[in-house]
Amino acid sequence: MNISHEKVDAINAVIKVDLAPEDYNPQVDKEIKDQAKKAKLPGFRPGLVPAAHIRRTYGKSILLDTVNKIVNDKITAYIGENKLEVLGQPLPIEETATYNWDYKDNFQFKYEIGLAPEFVNPFTKEAEFTEYDIKADDETLESRIKNLRRSYGKMTNPEVSEEGDVLYATLKQDKEDGIEKTTSVRTDIIEDAKIKKSLVGLKQDDTVKIDIKKAFNAEDISRILGITPEEVEALDVTKFELTVKNINRLEESDLNQEFFNKLFAEGEVTEEAEFRTKVKEEVENLFKQNSDQRLRNDMYTFGMEKVDVAFPEEFLKRWLKATNPSISEEELNEGFADFLNNLKWTIIENRVVTENGLEVKYDEVINLAKERIYAQIKMYNINEEPSDEQLSQYAIQMLQDREQGNRLFEEAKALKVFEFLKEQIKINKEEIEYSAFEKLA
Template sequence: MNITHQNIDDVNAVITVDLAPEDYNPQVDLIIKDQAKKAKLPGFRPGMVPVGHIRRTYGKSILFDEINKIVNDKIASYIGENKLEVLGQPLPIDNETDASTYNWDYADTFNFKYEIGIAPEFEVPFSAETEFTAYDIKADAKTLEERVKNLRRSYGKMTNPETSEEGDVLYATLKQDKEDGIEKTTSVRTDLIEDAKIKKSLIGLKSDDTVKIDVKKAFKVADLARILGITEEEAENLDVTKFDLTVKNINRLEESEINQEFFDKLFPAGEVTSEEEFTKKVTEEVENLFKQNSDQKLRNDIYTFGMEKVDVKFPDEFLKRWLKATNPKITDEELEEGFADFINNLKWTIIENRIITGNNLEVKYDEVVNLAKERIYSQIKMYNMNDEPTDEQLNQYAVQLLQDREQANRLFEEAKALKVFDNLKQTVKLKSKKIDYDKFEKLDK
């Protein structure tokens, strides 16, 4: 057997495999003998089917399968031994020497050619001289005020006032202004009203009051469809948009008072006993969340820098053929539309992989489990700040989650990205800068 590869250019090459009878016949003979022992055929006792009968009946099929297996295994070994950083998978080159030209009589010398794409050469563009800003985001007064308001509303109570105010939910009947028109009794959130004049007309209403509104001006199509119980297409094409809105009831969410009962709903009993302590706790919680925003900003800056610095060519035509071969249903238009994003993802994946290889980094199973536990814990705390799952419970949830292959792959890739990010934070120069959240939000606008 002889395997060679020849570079066409920096990112394209051809692998050639030559097989002589002595390279494949021993393996083919073993398979045929094994099939003879296992075959159950009419006229033969189990295990007593002659080898010659199997060879005559199934030999060419076995030969074809084994040669494919041998070639694929040897190409994979060759790529690994020669440390070729291939993209996609080798694609067979169609030429005059194809399967139909061989006799398949165990005496052929086979010649196969495969096209491969090779990752471009480049230096990873991060060093101790590369500088980035790590933002230390502080909670400004407006952000804290909004967070406290949301917490008070989350633990507030529903009341039914006599007169409507801005932000109330009206339980009302909407009746289309035409004979046999739509009539629906439903909840109408006044905060969803887009037209200022219509929103103002719904303030100061009492039970049984009626106002006429233009629902197309009042609501987005999706909200209108939900309110009226119709499809978005039907909402878009309403012939009469004037409706009578008749109030049945007024619902208002009263914010919770800031007192000990409220504190104990949010935190372990007795941990917070004053408004000052409460404000401090909320500030810590908000600023801990901001650390994620800061990290994401730094990751985006690092990604943008790396993508701009690594200006290389890829084997585009090969990759398009490979994508078509592995996704036969994809259209040419879909391929062209998504190809730029595919190349960007591929470029960053190669950058990440070279950082991992160059620094001997490794993603361990325990790290993926711990990441799964973190994500599960965050979800639980999002819905109930006071709920503290045990480590054993989190382990059980994480193991269950990782049994889903798609979720496991996603978490592995996320763990790999975090490992690369942590490594880069140790490699590059980071300049810390304090900034209020409202100013941070405007940085990339």
Template sequence: MNISQEKVNDLNAVINVDITPADYTESVNKAIKEQAKKAKLPGFRPGMVPTSHIKKTYGKAILFDEVNRLVSDSLNTYLTENKIEVLGQPLPKEGTADDYKWDFSDEFKFQYEVGLAPAFEVPFTEKDKVTQYDIKVDEETLASRIKNLRKSYGKMTNPDVSEDGDVLYSTLTQLDKDGNVLAGGIENTASVRTDLVNDKKIKKSLIGLKKEDEVKFDLKKAFDNEAAARILNITQEEVDALAEPNFKLVVKNVNRLEEADLNEELFNKLFGEGEVKTEEEFRARVSSEVEAMLVQNSDQRLQNDLYNLGMEKVNVAFPDEFLKRWLKATNEKLTDEELVEGYEDFVKNLKWTLIENKIITANKLEIKYEEVFKLAKERIAAQFKMYSPEPIGEEQLAQYTVQFLQDKEQANRLFEEVKALKVFDYLKGIVKLTKKEIDYNKFLELK
């Protein structure tokens, strides 16, 4: 067997694979013998079918499979041993298919096109400066979090008159340009959340309403497409296409979620029996949890800034034509339109993956199973905590984690997360981090 590489340019190459009968005869004969032992054919006892009969009946199919396996294994070995970093998988070169006899005497010549990964250096150095934000919990943020917690355990009431934040259970009827009911138009009964209204004037018109009160307004002006689609029970595309966006709203009921009282009953529901006893302890506990969430927000911002820095500093080209052919070859249902629309994002993800892999390889970073297991365990424990303040037992949690990681897709996703965290931690020790205090509201305004 002879394997060689023809460099087309820095991003493309052709791999030539030449195979003679000496390369495949032994493995083909072995496969034929194995097939003879397993074959159950009329006129022959099980396991006693002559190899000559198997060769005559199934020989070409066996030869085809063995040659393909040999080519695939040899090609992968060649790329690994020669440290050729390819993107995607090799593709048979177009227009090179020969008319072989498949009679066990052919000398095969295969050609494969490969896309080569661009060469670049790790883009991060100690000269790079990145801001690390220390987000402070302001009173407005704390008050908002406390309000949401109280509402989560509050009770529903039906006041006579609506206020801001109430939910109006109403019938909505589509109107024409003159304000009359549109013949064949949309009519639906739904819950209308006043807190989602974008237009101040329309929101004001929905406050102070009682049962059977009516109000007319432009629904597309009042709500974003997602909320409008839910209210009318149509798709967002249909909302976009609405030629007549004016609707009449008739109130059927006013619903209000009253906030739970700040007492031990609420504290026990949130944090467990006896963990928090006073309002001061409650505020301190919530403040601590908000601070932990803000640390996550700060880390996410830092990760994004490091990502943008790396993407900006690595200015490389990709074998675009090859990659597009490979994407089409490996995704039969992918349309040309979808390929054009999604290719830019695909290349961005590919570029960052190459940067991550370069950092991991250059610095011999390891992703261990124990780290993936720990992350999975933390995620599962957090999910259980959402439904019950009582912690799940360690043994049971470990069993759930093992079961969870048996799903290859989930395991691979967590592996990629651990890899990203490993790279992130490494980069924090390389670049110069400039710490800056910032209020949460100001942090949200950052671009």
């Protein structure tokens, strides 16, 4: 057997595999004997089917499968041994040669491959980035406290409406035989300031006319009136009479011990100042994720700009068509630029991993899964504290799903590369308030 590759250019190559009868016949003979022992055919006792009969009946099929397996295995091994960084998978080159498939053929197979381009890692000490230490400004802090108080507040039915109330009301279209619907109307989502103001100070049975298309977007109108988007579009009269049936208000929870105990361990927080400090810490811990994401985005943009390389685009398009037979030419062209961008960053990450001997360990993937599960649990129940054993069990179950397991592995790899690259570059620290951080380009 002989296997070799020849470069067409820097990013395209051809792998050639030559097989002689002595390369494949031993495996063919073994496969025929194995099938003879397992075969259950009419006229023969189980396990006693002559190998010659299997060869006559199924020989060519076995030969074809065996040759394909040998070629695929050898190409995979060759790529690994020669450290070829291939893109996609090898694609067979159609040849005009014909074979007898009589166990005496000398086969030759050719495959085209796409090669990852060469480039210099741009992430060095000369590359400067800013890492933001984001602080909670007063507006952000008050907004978070307000949301927490509303989350643990209680529903009341005041006599007079205020901004932000939910009105249980009848909406009647201002025309004969028009739409009439009794429903809940959230005043906080009203887009027109004048209409929003007209719904403040109302009492039960008070009536006011509103232009529903000025007050709400199409999706909200569809939900409020119980009609389809097409019917919303076709409304010929948009003035509705709104009659208040009841006023609902979510009152904010008092800043008392009962409220503190719902958010934190019992007795951990006993006064408002401690509560505000805790909330500020929580918010700023969340902001660390924003800061990391910003730095990652900046590093991604930098890498994509600095690594200016060509890809074997024609090969990659043929490979995408081969692996996605149903894809249209239009779909392929529309998504190809994004595909190349993702491919470029993947190559950058993989090059960092291989050149620096980075390794993603199973424990790291498990710990990442546990973090994701913990965050999800806390999102729905802030007081629940799952044990480490429970989190481990959930994580193992999650990783048993191949798709989720692959996603978490790729995420763990990306985090490892990010942390490694942070050590290679120059990072300038900058303190900034959240309101200002949001305005950064």
